[in-house]
Amino acid sequence: MLTGHIRGPWTIAVYTWREGMRKKTLIGFLILSILVIFGSSFITAFMTETTVGEAQTDTQVKLIKDICVTAISIFGVLITIFISASVVPNEVENKVVYTILSKPVRRFEYLLGKFIGVQLIVIINLVLMGALFCIALYLRQPVAPTLLLWSIFLTYFEFLIVSAFTFAVSCAASSAVLPTIAGLFIYITGNLTEYLKDVANRAGQTGQWLDQTIGYVARGLFEILPNLQNFSLRNQILYLQPNDPPRDVLIPNLIVYGLVYAVAGYIIAYWVFRRKEL
Amino acid sequence: MKKYPSILFAVLLAAALVLGSIQGRRISRLRDSEMFYRWILAEATQYRLFPGFKAPGAEPEEQNMMDRPLFREILDVTEKVLPGQNVTDEKGNPLKKLIAVTSDESQDKVVWDVVRSGALAKQQADFLKYLREKKLASVASEFDPNAVYGEQRANVGIGNIFFGFRKVAANFVWLQVDRYWHQGMEQRMLPLMKTCVALDPSFVDAFLVGAWHLAYNATAKMPDTPEPLKKYYPQYGARLGEKELYYYYAIDFLKDGIRKNPRNYKLYFDLGFSIYELKLKDYPNAVIYLSEAIRHRHDLWVPRQLYIAMELNGQYEDALAGWRDYLTKFPDNTTAPRFIERDKALINEREWEQALERARNARDPAEANATRTEAERLHDEVLQMWQALAGSGAEEDPYAVGRILRMKALKLIDEKRYLEAIAVLQNAWSKSGSFADEALKIIIDVKLKAGIPLSVSEKKAVMRQQEAEKYKSMPPEAGK
Numbered sequence: 001m002l003t004g005h006i007r008g009p010w011t012i013a014v015y016t017w018r019e020g021m022r023k024k025t026l027i028g029f030l031i032l033s034i035l036v037i038f039g040s041s042f043i044t045a046f047m048t049e050t051t052v053g054e055a056q057t058d059t060q061v062k063l064i065k066d067i068c069v070t071a072i073s074i075f076g077v078l079i080t081i082f083i084s085a086s087v088v089p090n091e092v093e094n095k096v097v098y099t100i101l102s103k104p105v106r107r108f109e110y111l112l113g114k115f116i117g118v119q120l121i122v123i124i125n126l127v128l129m130g131a132l133f134c135i136a137l138y139l140r141q142p143v144a145p146t147l148l149l150w151s152i153f154l155t156y157f158e159f160l161i162v163s164a165f166t167f168a169v170s171c172a173a174s175s176a177v178l179p180t181i182a183g184l185f186i187y188i189t190g191n192l193t194e195y196l197k198d199v200a201n202r203a204g205q206t207g208q209w210l211d212q213t214i215g216y217v218a219r220g221l222f223e224i225l226p227n228l229q230n231f232s233l234r235n236q237i238l239y240l241q242p243n244d245p246p247r248d249v250l251i252p253n254l255i256v257y258g259l260v261y262a263v264a265g266y267i268i269a270y271w272v273f274r275r276k277e278l
Numbered sequence: 279m280k281k282y283p284s285i286l287f288a289v290l291l292a293a294a295l296v297l298g299s300i301q302g303r304r305i306s307r308l309r310d311s312e313m314f315y316r317w318i319l320a321e322a323t324q325y326r327l328f329p330g331f332k333a334p335g336a337e338p339e340e341q342n343m344m345d346r347p348l349f350r351e352i353l354d355v356t357e358k359v360l361p362g363q364n365v366t367d368e369k370g371n372p373l374k375k376l377i378a379v380t381s382d383e384s385q386d387k388v389v390w391d392v393v394r395s396g397a398l399a400k401q402q403a404d405f406l407k408y409l410r411e412k413k414l415a416s417v418a419s420e421f422d423p424n425a426v427y428g429e430q431r432a433n434v435g436i437g438n439i440f441f442g443f444r445k446v447a448a449n450f451v452w453l454q455v456d457r458y459w460h461q462g463m464e465q466r467m468l469p470l471m472k473t474c475v476a477l478d479p480s481f482v483d484a485f486l487v488g489a490w491h492l493a494y495n496a497t498a499k500m501p502d503t504p505e506p507l508k509k510y511y512p513q514y515g516a517r518l519g520e521k522e523l524y525y526y527y528a529i530d531f532l533k534d535g536i537r538k539n540p541r542n543y544k545l546y547f548d549l550g551f552s553i554y555e556l557k558l559k560d561y562p563n564a565v566i567y568l569s570e571a572i573r574h575r576h577d578l579w580v581p582r583q584l585y586i587a588m589e590l591n592g593q594y595e596d597a598l599a600g601w602r603d604y605l606t607k608f609p610d611n612t613t614a615p616r617f618i619e620r621d622k623a624l625i626n627e628r629e630w631e632q633a634l635e636r637a638r639n640a641r642d643p644a645e646a647n648a649t650r651t652e653a654e655r656l657h658d659e660v661l662q663m664w665q666a667l668a669g670s671g672a673e674e675d676p677y678a679v680g681r682i683l684r685m686k687a688l689k690l691i692d693e694k695r696y697l698e699a700i701a702v703l704q705n706a707w708s709k710s711g712s713f714a715d716e717a718l719k720i721i722i723d724v725k726l727k728a729g730i731p732l733s734v735s736e737k738k739a740v741m742r743q744q745e746a747e748k749y750k751s752m753p754p755e756a757g758k
Contacts, residue, residue: 043453059452059483066445197306201410223299230305235445239480241541241575243383245390246312253308257301264294271287 008105009113016117017124020083029082030125033075037132040067041140061141065148065238068133072155076129080122080159081183084166086176087114088273093175097278111273115167115266122159126152147242150251151234157258158231162187164265165226171273190228197222226261230254313409314402315393321349322380323540327570328533344404344413352376352401359397360388383541383574448478455488464496475535482542485535489548493528493557497521505745517749528553543580546571551583561591578608585617594624616667620677623663627681630656634692661685680710680717687720696728 020026041064088111091097100110130152134145166183173179196218203215233250240247325346353374360375367373379385392398408414451474458467471488475481503519510517514526532549539545550567554560568584581604588597598621605614633653640646661682668678683706690699700721707717722736732740 059487062481062483063449063452066449070443070446223302224295226298227302227306230302230309236480241383243386245387246308246315249394250305250308250312253301253305257298257305260294260298260301264291264298267287267291267294271284271291274283 008109009116012100012105012110012113013116013120016087016114017120020087020117020121021124023083023086025082026079026121026125029075029079030128033071033129034132036071036075037068037129037136040064040071041136043067057141061137064136064140068129068136069151069235069238072126072129072133072152076122076126076155076159077162077187079125080118080163081166081180081187082176083121084118084163085170085173085179085183087118088167088170089173089176089179092278101278107274108270111171111266111270115164115269118163118167119160122163123156126156126159147237147240150247151237154231154234154237154251154254157255158228158234160258161226161228161261161265162190164262164269168265168268168272171269171276187228190226193222193225193227194229196225226257230257310406311390311393311402314398314405315390317405317414318349318352318376318389318393319380319386320537320540321345322377324537325349326377326381327536327566344408348401348404348408348414351404352398355398355401356392359392359395381573386541445478445481448474448481448484451477452481452484455484459491459495464491467491468496471531475538479538482535482539482544485532485539486544486548489528489532489535490552492531493525493553497524500524505742505749508749525553525557528557541574543571543574543576546574547576547580547583550587555583555587555590561587565591565593582613589617589621589624594621594628597621598625619663619667623660623667623678623681626656626660626663627685630660630685631688634688638692657685657689676710677712680706680713683709684713684716684720687717691720691724696724696730699724700730 043063088097091100091114097110101107130149133152134148137145137148162183165186166179169182169186170176170179200215200219200222203218204212231254233247233254237247353376356376356379357374360379362375362378365373365375365378367378376389379388393402405414451470455467455470455474458464458470468491471484471491474484475488478484500521503521505517508517508519508522511523511526516522516526518526529549532545532553535542535545536549546567550564550571554567555564564587565584568580568587572581572584581600585597585600585604588594588600598618601614601617601621605611605618608614630653633649633656637646637649637653640649664678664682664685668675668682683702687699687702687706690696690702703717703721703724707714707721710717718736718739722732722740724730725732725736726740
């Protein structure tokens with residue numbers, strides 16, 4: 001019974017992954033990211049040799065790290081948004097969804113399979129980009145990049161939140177365009193959530209009811225909406241000392257944070273999808 | 279519930295969002311604590327190493343800054359919270375517990391635990407309040423406080439919204455700095471270097487290379503400022519010309535880097551070695567910062583440089599103990615045994631000089647004879663040690679050769695054989711680079727003592743020295 005509940009979504013997930021990996025846009029993003037990651041090693045060639053040999057190498061390593069982390073963030077989030085926004089609307093558009101749902105597959109299982117499939121695509125892309133990043137870094141400085149792996153790991157949980165909410169929007173949409181725009185919007189607003197805290201802190205100074213109401217609304221939104229700025233630890237982590245106590249506490253908390261909001265996103269997605277007329 | 283699935287979903291969603299909110303609050307509190315913790319580390323380092331230092335851009339007359347009052351409050355609270363009693367430093371001076379704990383990198387977890395325990399909750403709230411109100415001088419600079427202590431929040435996100443582009447931008451600014459350096463446009467580099475570290479305060483190499491440019495390359499073509507043209511700078515406690523001011527800019531730049539990256543040994547090392555030891559020949563300060571460098575995770579050669587600075591500062595016993603310790607840790611090292619012998623010889627040489635001085639000043643002839651005999655014994659012993667170190671031919675050690683000739687000259691001076699002493703010193707001057715300055719100084723002293731005419735270059739050296747002494751003895755106001 002349970003095996004059946006797992007096998008169904010897993011088959012759909014693997015199918016989604018295979019389908020997704022064939023998408024030209026996705027491959028395009030991946031190739032671009034690979035070019036940038038490898039290109040980062042060549043950018044350092046613009047630095048002419050100075051007499052400070054060791055500082056020179058460290059600066060080159062830093063350049064590679066910063067460019068690669070940025071490239072992974074940009075292309076990773078684009079891949080995440082693009083794939084999360086398109087898997088369900090495309091199947092509705094191609095009418096594949098009717099064939100699948102006419103079989104003994106529940107909507108919940110179908111959606112779970114799709115969501116896991118999206119995550120597989122995101123993870124594999126991230127692993128690919130991360131591996132190339134590690135190679136580029138290792139060629140310059142042959143030290144095992146442990147902190148880098150933590151950074152990439154955290155990046156995934158940020159993408160997980162973006163993916164879950166974009167996926168939820170895509171379940172309500174009939175084409176991939178709107179969810180893609182919504183995904184970008186989610187990513188940008190998720191990074192601006194910290195502003196709401198600032199607004200809440202500053203509101204209420206005039207004592208006017210409108211001012212205070214704005215403060216309450218901002219505080220409420222800040223409490224509920226996911227704050228993607230929390231994941232910026234991934235940038236910081238690369239330059240922290242190996243024995244940094246706050247980092248060790250923050251990482252597990254951020255993982256839980258990512259998972260909780262992913263569940264929230266999935267609940268919305270299923271809520272919308274179960275009522276969708278197909 | 280099956281009848282009302284929407285309610286079930288609403289409840290589930292609300293539960294997930296509440297959980298997310300609780301977790302978000304937890305992370306927010308952790309990040310506040312993290313900022314506070316990092317500030318404590320940075321402030322404790324400043325408190326211990328450079329109490330008078332202010333961040334570049336912070337006005338000295340700023341009155342309402344709360345760094346030190348807040349930090350003193352923290353020191354008082356942590357005295358009760360942290361374990362241990364009567365904490366002292368290496369020299370036995372009493373030390374606040376927090377200062378002792380923060381100076382040991384392996385105890386960072388203790389500080390973090392105290393921050394998280396809530397014992398400093400009031401101070402943390404004050405810290406966050408002052409941070410918002412920009413009342414912390416240590417962060418109220420041209421650099422954004424959030425960028426320094428709460429980099430992750432980078433002025434509430436605007437910088438980081440574009441995927442952390444700020445760090446990448448800092449790298450590209452650095453490429454431009456590099457280009458200017460190779461085009462010989464040092465003055466154009468300086469503002470860009472500051473932009474670079476403002477964009478990315480964790481860019482340690484920008485601080486290192488920037489300070490190197492300031493102390494060395496930016497001033498390479500400038501002539502030394504004549505004494506009368508120098509001005510007194512109270513913040514540095516020194517009379518400086520345009521050229522010399524750059525050295526202090528480099529010091530400030532590195533100190534700013536230390537404030538932002540208190541756990542990075544390279545900044546302490548460069549401040550101690552490149553600036554204080556090599557450029558300013560300020561060995562006491564070199565020892566302070568190199569000692570600080572080895573407190574943190576460091577490379578193998580860092581302690582070696584510290585022991586050399588100790589030797590230059592006349593701390594032969596400390597240097598000897600350091601080298602012995604180094605040899606115990608790294609028995610294959612070939613440098614340490616040589617320096618151990620060298621420091622032993624330097625200790626004995628100092629004892630010989632002291633015995634010679636005592637013999638010279640002794641009023642009782644019997645005592646004078648006894649001391650002189652002791653001095654003779656020490657002289658022979660030290661000479662043997664230096665001769666063993668000096669080697670011969672291609673492997674000749676110029677330092678040991680210089681010390682042998684120095685001893686020979688001092689002995690001749692003691693016997694009032696001045697012309698011979700000068701000849702020996704001139705020989706030493708040409709043979710041993712490390713002894714050259716001291717040899718010239720002794721030659722001048724001997725000539726003045728014996729009434730022998732000075733050469734033109736020696737006269738110039740005396741005039742320079744007299745001029746420096748004249749201005750040094752003037753009150754700061756007079757030199758302004």
